[in-house]
Amino acid sequence: MKHPFLADTFIIPWHLLTPARIQPDIELALERAQQKLDAIADTPLDAVTFDNTLLALEEATEELTRGWGSVGHLDSVSNSPALREAYNAMLPKVSEFTTRISLNDKLWQVLKAFAETAEAKALTGTRKRLLEETLEDFKGSGADLLPEKKKLLEGINAELSRLTQKYGENVLDSTNAWELLIEDESRLAGLPQSAKDAARESAKAKGHGTDEKPVWRFTQHMPSLLPVMKYADDEALRKQVWEGSTGIGQQAPHDNTDLVWKILEKRQEKAELLGKANFADLVLERRMAKTGAAALAFTDDLHERIKDAFAAEVAELETFKAEQTGTPRDHLQPWEVAYWSEKLRKHRYALDEEELRPYFPIHRVVEGMYTLVERIFGVKIVQRPTRFVDEAGAEQRFDEGTPSPDHVVAEVWHPDVKFYDLLDADGTHLGSFYADWYPRESKRGGAWMNYLRTGGPRPDGSTAPHIGLMCGNLNPPVGGKPALMNHRDVETIFHEFGHLLHHLLGKVEIKSLNGVNVAWDFVELPSQIMENWCWEKEALDLFAKHVDTGEPLPAALLDKMLAARNFEQATMTMRQLSFGKMDLDLHTGIKDHAGRDLDAWVDESLEGYRAPLKTKAPGIVRRFTHLFSDPTGYAAGYYSYKWAEVLDADAFTRFKAEGVLNPATGKDFREKILQKGNSEPPEKLFRDFMGRDPDLNSLLIRAGLRLEQH
Structure with a gap:
């Protein structure tokens, strides 16, 4: 196969997609795509049609999107020095190309000319939506800028691609660079056997220890880290692992501090160049929130509704630890929180999560x-x-x-x-x-x-x-x-x-309106609504069966699981809100805070959003790949997880009322939400399924933070 990354085959030949093929294949795709774009741009203005403008534009970059998508995927699942080198060599070229599409004035004039035709004005349904979305895409990407400002924007986008790629590499490399080898098994007291077995296997895979002298290896990957923080009785062990996590993206040669500032500054420059006050307003203009201020208002509103419950949960945890240890009540250390939370859960509900495994x-x-x-x-x-x-x-x-x-x-x-x-x-x-x-x-x-x-x-x-x-x-x-x-x-x-x-x-x-190509504060609805079935007995009966005996999850264990569902729900909600609040503040306030200590700014932003701790924990900002490992990603949009939780909690009330396994309701959700992609505005899709606008109270009721009204 001459150009494997560009092959339009359904079964992808992954072994042919080697680092050596990236440059020649992607350069060819860039060349072909440019030829197609030039052909559209050369269309006589009196001969423009839907097919030779919008549909041709859809098709022009399809091969490049397919090939570069496979490169990016391999970067995520099979990273290697050779792949990284090839990826980084082509990244600026691809970024420059994609930026220039919307800045191509001849192409823009052709699209605007079509928009004024009788054919364009007669469009309906999905074709009308494509025209509207394409025009907005071009305007929002700088199509109306003066030539010198277009040049500036090209440079900003290329730099953002480079900076965010390096940020992600630093997180991956610093995660992989950390390991903790334990030779004294007594230090593992409290850990579930499954976690010990996994740590032993990890050590063996790296050549550590023998059957006679075993070694246990822990890493910063979540399946290794989390059991230590929740179950290890050895406080020093928990502290070591916690300190390791706080070092991700924090220390040379993988320190992301300067990259965070540079990324924020470049995003602000981009927003101002495109006529917006800040990056949040730029990103959210065509999402459900519309503005950074609206997203912040949603976050602040939810914060106000749960802050008392959050404070009560913090006090309860501190009191519980004091009672269990016979010491005066005090703030907890950051490496104590998960441990004592798990102890409190067991105490209150007699539920050990390991019983469920x-x-x-x-x-x-x-x-x-x-x-x-x-x-x-x-x-x-x-x-x-x-x-x-x-x-x-x-x-x-x-x-x-x-x-x-x-x-x-x-x-x-x-x-x-x-x-x-x-x-x-x-x-x-x-x-x-x-x-x-x-x-x-x-x-x-x-x-x-x-x-x-x-x-x-x-x-x-x-x-x-x-x-x-x-x-x-x-x-x-x-x-x-x-x-x-x-x-x-x-x-x-x-x-x-x-x-x-x-x-x-x-x-x-x-294609560009299909599937998950929707507003980012709507995209989490189909994913988060699925989580609801993990709590329903009718659904659990399909898969929650003992690994050895095949026996279903016992009723008593299910009852305990359901009773504990909303344990520390205010704390978990506040944690999500804190990420969204930090994200929005970073992307609306860079002009007022440039040059400050990054952690001091984050601490100020999250006043009232985090539990008081004995030891100040470094912020997640240097390892927050959702926000900083992509030119946009979830930047200024992390609030959307909670926003979409409102949508999913509310939408699931219909399944609860009509039957959680009701195929008629499922058919309606499939036809009115899942099949529709971005063919219609998300607000309309939700109303089509629910018959009304979303109700915030559904989320609070599900979380046990508000009593259900009858």
Whole structure:
């Protein structure tokens, strides 16, 4: 295959997508895309049509988007020095190219000329939406700027791409650089056996210890870090791990301090160049919030509603620790909070989260989730056999699954990755997806969904299948036993699959308006609503079964789990609000705070949003990849997680009223939300499903922070 990154194949040949192919393939894609854009820009103004302007623009960059998307994906899941070098070599060129599309004056004149035609004024539905969105995209990206200002904007965008890529690399590298080796098993008292086994396996993989003299290895990856912070009785061990986490992106040679300032300054420059007071106003103009002030008002409003409950939870935790230790009540150390919270949860609800883990083996959770989705949304999910080809060309085959009708085996980028087909009730192939659940040093942290191909309705009435993926960093299998998850991990899998369904079920004929290409404060609705089913008995009965016996989750354990659902809910809500508040303040206040100590500014911003602690914890700002590892990403938009929680809590009340497994309600959600993408404004889509605007009280009631009204 001459240009593997550009191949328009449904089954992607990952072993051919090597670092050496990145530069020649992407440069070719850039050249071809530019030729197509030039052809559109040269269209006579009296001959413009929908097809030779908007549709041609859609198609012009499709090959580049496909190829560069695969490069970015590999950077996330298979990072290596060679890949990083090739990625960074092409990043400025791709950034410059994408910036120049909206700044191409000839192209802009052609689009504006079409907008004035009778054909354009007669457009309806999705085609009208594409015209409106395209015009707004160009205006918001500087199409009306003077030539010298366009040049400035190009430079800013290129610099933002470089700075944010380096920020993400620093987080990944400093995460991987940290490890803690424990040789004294007594220091692991309190840790669940599953966490000890995983730490032992991690040490073995790195060549540490023997069967006679075992060593346990801990890292800053969440499946390793979290059990220590919640369960380890050794306070010094917890402190070591906490100090390691605070050092991510904080210390040379991976210190992100200067990068944060530079990124904020460049974003502010960009906003002012485009006529906005700040970056938040620029980013939010076409989202549901509309302005930074509106997003801050939403955050402040929710803060006011829960601040008393938050203060009460903080006081309760401090009192509990004092009672348990026979010491005077005092503020906690940051490495004590998760530990004593877990103790309090056990004390109050007699619930040990580790009791739940045997009921959530990953294979059963995933299978049960698929069964649930099949019932609610009327689809079928079928696993396909896979193969993995290593760098030396050696092939491994994995026959788990059902051969596809064409008997094509899906290739994967790592042996752990699974591949599935999503079929409609009538057998139509709607799309396929990869699932990659376990951590690796070459893979970035966290959990995410992404897409590699956008399909949808074809002009001939058939359907082109989509391709997407979901990734996580969950506890891997240990000692030949299935991987077991805690309940939060279960929610994570459901969350990412919600995003994936939004992509795979998209039925918009315009690709740029399909799937998850929606306003960022609406995009979390399909993902977060899926988490609700993780708490419903009818849904849990499909997958919460003991790993050894297959027995369902006992009623008594479920009752305790449900009773503890809203434990420290105000604290968790305030934590999310604090991230959103910090994000908005950083992106609205840089002009007033430039040159200050970064931590002092964050501390000032979050006054009243964080529990008082004995030791001041460095802020998350230097390792907050959501905000700073992409030119935009969630910057000025982190509030949207809570915003979308209002939407999902409210929308799920309809499922609660009509039946949580009701296929009729599921069909309505699929047709009015999941299939619609950005074909209509998000406010209208929500109203179409609920019959009204969202109600903030639904979130507060679900969180136990407001009594339900009857």
